Amino acid sequence: MNNLFDLTGRVALVTGCSTGLGVQMAKALANQGASIIALARRQELIEQVAKEIHDTYGVDTLAIRCDITDTDMVDKAIDEALAHFGKIDILINNAGTGAVAPAEDITDDQFSNELNIDLFGTFKVARAVAKKAMIPAKYGRIINISSMYGLVGNKIAPSSPYHAAKGGVVNLTRALAGEWGKHGITVNSICPGYFYTPLTKETLDSDYFKEYAKTAIPMERYGVEGELDTAAVFLASPASSYVTGIALPVDGGYTSM
Template identity: 75%
Template sequence: MKAYFDLKGRTAIITGCSTGLGVQMAKALANQGANIVALARRQDKIEAVANEIKEQFGVETLAVKCDITDTEAVKAAVKKVLDHFKRIDILINNAGTGAIAPAEDITDEQFSNEVNVDLFGTFKVAREVAKQAMIPQKYGRIINIASMYGLVGNKIAGSSPYHAAKGGVVNLTRALAAEWGKYGITVNAICPGYFYTPLTKETLDTPSFKAYADTVIPAERYGNEGELDAAAIFLASDNSAYVNGVMLPVDGGYTCV
């Protein structure tokens, strides 16, 4: 019997792996046998996550503190992972932030920070992982966590910097897929819809937002914990080898209407 999504022996870096969707996807890959590198800014959080995953799934884990907006820190983090595991097979670029305000009130600092973290930070990590590990080994799976907001606008909560940055991630994904496909590297993006995370819970729980969601999401609900897992596992696996430069919305149908 063929194990289509077996990731045993693979090493996966997940950025923003201190809370929320990053931790969920890290556990999903660990469940398939991948060794996990939890990468984020808060050492205590990522150590707790790494220890929990190791205990729960029996895979090897590593906690690496890194600010993805710091180029030298990213270089050092990737080197640390390579020194430990000798290779990097999977990268999930999940780290991000979100500024919510009417576009006319967004500050330069808010816009700059959003692009610096969500777009430029994603590029910095992808660039370094490709350069140090995936191009030399002629293999890699890069999964950028964009957003359905990278594909469309919204009328409920002004977040123009987030739309711009995630839209950038969408086309960055295509550009990297086109450049690195010849090295056996696939670069794809998952575009999540509304999921509960520490960043979104307060907004999603407001009555006005729930009413809006019922109107614009064909599924008439938010995404449940674990509903991104299968998409991440598929794109991380060998069986997605001929899937490259794809944007996969996991949004309950938001972007189809």
Template identity: 80%
Template structure:
């Protein structure tokens, strides 16, 4: 008898920042394993299209909810809507984020606060609402916070101190929630992606300057390609990761190994 260890059929997954880039890739990865997908982001026209594409391609149920994760009332309402529609939430991928790039001495208070409100506080607001309304009552859940390798180390190619600080906060928030909720059936882990190709980053990553940088700083000498983050998310979303809790997983071609 064969076992599909990573079967997510019938489970419900919320993916934030699910309008473009890695959020869409991760949502499709989970849908490919049978999960029903809630695409959550601010731009309604984009998530509507994402939800439509996923439903048509993978045959799963989808729901698009426009939501600003910095707004507590909207987060609560979005989670209530998912619970009403599906009656459960099994997986939360906190992917929504932003990135202020500028020398530290020129970063404004507004840029720093904005970074924390989205990347760190927004992730906490989503985790809090989903845990309270769905996962704690069910005594089961998988929360995956998308941090960054920049949450573990510094960098010399693009000054981004607020991003480093916020993503570092996500790393330790993951550990704190894992310690608090683990015995209550909720596993909380983080993925720290390195440089990945998206429609917004491809031109930069393909530049001669970055290619030379990659040969020095990334042991695999290249950036991550579409699909190379999927299996980490699938594993951490599945019941097979039942004894994995508080993990901080770099998927960065070895960048943080140096």
């Protein structure tokens, strides 16, 4: 029986691939045989990640420093990736940030920065990869990492710019799915719930947040390493060939209530 999730021969580009969920998803794709292009701002970290993935999974890897808010850097990064691999089959738009403060105290700069990274940055990378690689190839899998906060509001961690940007990612995903389906490109979003990352650990480990989680999450716990990976592998694989435009929550049921 064929392995529906086999990615051997595919090339995957992952943004925000220096720490946290980006690295986990890159490893999951590499485990299925995909070559990996690690994009992030911190050169030393992405080189370490690329080396670790190559050494562990035996796939070809490439580390490219890129700030996704810089259009020229994005274009040059995609050109460099194509010069090395000749194609990009899979894109995981994972790079992002998060401003937490009461809405009435959020500054213009905070709101603008959030949209510039999480929403506009996601678009810039998708645009470049689609135009330079996927549309010419008539094939592509684009996975935009949104958030369950892109689907709902919340009372525990005020972060209106993040909600706005991630909600934008969900509908941007639908728009791109509508436009690029004719080119053989699927565009989907994943909406993670509470997962441990270097950015979230301190908050998630606090007593008040643990108590909140028990009532707000039907499974009464946070997501653990590996529980996001299967969604990414599915949406990157041949198994999802007729799935496009969706927002897939991986949140322990948070958005079901």
